[in-house]
Amino acid sequence: MRKKNKRKLQLTSESILGVGDSHRHRGGKEIHGCHGSGDRHLSIERAKKASKSGCITDPWGSNRRRTLVVAMVHLFLFVGKGERVDYGRQELVIEALESIRRACLSSRLQQDETIFQGLLAVMPALLRSNGDSVLVRSISLVEDIVLDSYQFLMNLIRETSVLHKLLVHLGSADEDIQKQVCHLISTIASCVHGKEILCRLGATQKLMYLLFMVTEPIMDSINGKDVLRLSSNLLSNGQKFLCSSVLCSLSKLTLNNVSECLGTVWQGCQVSALKPLQNVWTFFRNTSLYPVDDDEIRAVAKMIVSLTMELESLDDEFNDSHMKIIDDLFGKEGEFTHFWDEHWEQYPSLISEGVLGGELRLDLFKSWQIDGDPFFLRKLLTRSTTCPPFSCDKVETSHIFKEIEEDIGRPIIFGQDIRLVKSVCSAGCSQLCSIHSVHEEDYHKVIRAENMNNAEKVMYADVETCVHAYEMGYTIALRGLEFRCPHVAAIAEALAICFGQATVGANLYMTPSNAQGFKPHHDDHCVLVWQIKGSKVWKLWTPKVPLPRLYSQHSGIERGCTDEEDFCKVSLKEGNILYIPRGFPHAASTQTRSQTPHVCSEQIKSTQRFTNCSRGSESCMISRGYTDKIHDSTPTFHSDSRCVNMPNFFQQVLEDNIGQSLHITFGVEVEPPFEWEGLIHMALQCWAAEDKDIVLGRKVLKAEGCETSGTKSKYLYLGLLHVAVRQCGDDCSTFRKACLIAAKPPFGFYGINEFGSTFMALIDNVANKASFRKALNIVLTAIDTPDSNSLDWMHWMHNISGAQDSTIWSDPVTFFHSTLMDDEIRYKRLEDMEIEFSQMKDSFILCANYAQASDVFISLLQKYRSVRQKYMKGMLYLHN
Known part of the structure; x- marks a missing residue:
């Protein structure tokens, strides 16, 4: 019984094609097919004629889904079980692909998982075809269906083996195939998940290599010449269109994703890619010989800056x-x-x-x-x-790049x-x-x-x-x-x-x-x-x-x-x-x-x-x-x-x-962290981080553990003490002078030890001048003033503080407002708060450590300088 059912199933699939000892049943009538060795050839001829007439269809032409199934079965038949499409069947495969394409685009079929899986199943064999035309039509068909069906796009992204074989053809010798692959990459990259998969499979590196290969005539001519005088005949028309396609793919692939894309590129390739990318950017940016979309060429600029900013090249020594x-x-x-x-x-x-x-x-x-x-x-x-500006208190390269990426x-x-x-x-x-x-x-x-x-x-x-x-x-x-x-x-x-x-x-x-x-x-x-x-x-x-x-x-x-x-x-x-x-x-x-x-x-x-x-x-x-x-x-x-x-x-x-x-x-530019006032703030943070138990009145405030009212009081007074130090800087210009402990003049007559007396003089100033009431008044004014930025100067201190007290620096106005509204704090007498503030201030004055603050100062300066140097070198690569 099982053998009989299996034979019946085979006959049913063959009856769709009209080959072999088939019986096709239409409307209850039995139609006899041809017999003998010429059966297969005759069915192929029928398929060929049907394809030329518009599409392979059933006699009534009303069931479009069945038409698509028939074309898919033809495609499976023509491709066969081998890994490649042989030369004898390439024309038939092309006709089947065209029929599928017309059926899909004209019928607007409902998303059909079976059809999608069938097409994806045959794609590896199609992508291994010996014929360039089959490859071009296959890739074009996939792109058309992807544009029409989000479900098919998701299915395609999951088939990494198909995508891998697709990317291999970026190295093809045929420009039409390369262009078609680039178009499909651009389409897939419209999906965030698609970008991630393509980058993981090495699409960025392959596209960069293809860009360098197609622009090689430009690179050979640009050395030692003014780019404005280069000939417009350096590239053929095919190379021009291919170059535009590659740039478009890179643009879509790296859109809001440059760092992640380049992170998948081999590090040695990143370094070697800088000069060719720079040449491509210089040529297309400064000439109008070949029309290229601004977004496409800007993608190259973003890659240049991103690659340069990832290079470790800090040198803060005073050299010859x-x-x-x-x-x-x-x-x-x-x-x-x-x-x-x-x-x-x-x-x-x-x-x-x-x-x-x-x-x-x-x-x-x-x-x-x-x-x-x-x-x-x-x-x-x-x-x-x-040269886009960025937030001055950012010390992470990735954060700065995200901030400037849109304008690069x-x-x-x-x-x-x-x-x-x-x-x-x-x-x-x-x-x-x-x-x-x-x-x-x-x-x-x-x-x-x-x-x-x-x-x-x-x-x-x-x-x-x-x-x-x-x-x-x-x-x-x-x-x-x-x-x-x-x-x-x-x-x-x-x-x-x-x-x-x-x-x-x-x-x-x-x-x-x-x-x-x-x-x-x-x-x-x-x-x-x-x-x-x-x-x-x-x-x-x-x-x-x-x-x-x-x-x-x-x-x-x-x-x-x-x-x-x-x-x-x-x-x-x-x-x-x-x-x-x-x-x-x-x-x-x-x-x-x-x-x-x-x-x-x-x-x-x-x-x-x-x-x-x-x-x-x-x-x-x-x-x-x-x-x-x-x-x-x-x-x-x-x-x-x-x-x-x-x-x-x-x-x-x-x-x-x-x-x-x-x-x-x-x-x-003497930035806030690198004034003398900045060094005092660093000393205060070092003290607060080390002194875990701070005595205020009769209470011992713990710096660790859950965030109780006592912990909030500690951070409140710590924040107010920072504001009071700022107020001292408003009144005395020495706080605002550049702190020179990291200066490296050519003749070496300064050092950290030279400035200890200056530090202690400023600590004395804080001891005598830092006022609780003035600091509290500044904070209350900031809270009462809509859109106030009077406390924004505190933002930089998140670079020297732990995660526990980061809220103070990220949004100081909100922090002070919520802390002052705490039940235990809001009902305190002002005099008691002033006493507790003074106790914290006195404890800091006694324990302020110049050497410790200097280490933090130099470390933070190196972070600032490193990220600024990376940004500068990225911009220099764009301009030279």
């Missing part, structure tokens, strides 16, 4: 190259020592012509091709992309990367007036007004717009020069190591003749102004607020300063360097000496109010023999190792024709 840079900038040991002791964070200083040596500037001239190019910046801007590879952005600005008279005069009647005019606002309906034009800065603005008298200010030029990056790195800071930024300013870019202002970082070409007149005023913190906002800094008194004027020539400490108001222009100062009626009305400029003094506690340097004297400038008072400073004759100017500013 750094020594040479500092020597060129500051001169010999005696001159640098004088600058360090007498001017750093105290008074402006001028380093004269000749000290620089000229080699650094010559390197810049060569790299930028300044000589012979009336507007070299055109080339620099053409090859520039945006985009054009330079107005306001973020570049500004076009000029100072004009508020009264509409043709000449500049004093600072009281001058305002800044931003060309971006002009563009925005003229292109309200063109968002891309408003956001991105094109080269011709910048050139036009420059010709109209606007200064071009380009941010992040250390990310775009390796020579500038080397100088910035040397300065950061020398001054013991995490980073030094570099901006480029190009000002036309007879113009002023920015109105008088102050910076929140120390600036080294390096005059590269031309010359520029600078005016400096005494500061009202000494040593402002980074990212701080002080309004009215320039008030009290007039053009008529209490300022100094100097003309910077090529090679000169002017050091301006943070907080000193300044302005620069290319105005000629022959111009007569112009006074507006508005200025005359307000001049009387500002005849005496404030010196900006402050009160700072003096203890243990420590004397804080107070900014209450007229600034002194340094020139040729000689100091002179500000009113008589550089009585030099300015050139009659200043002309155009090009200068670079190096900003030494």
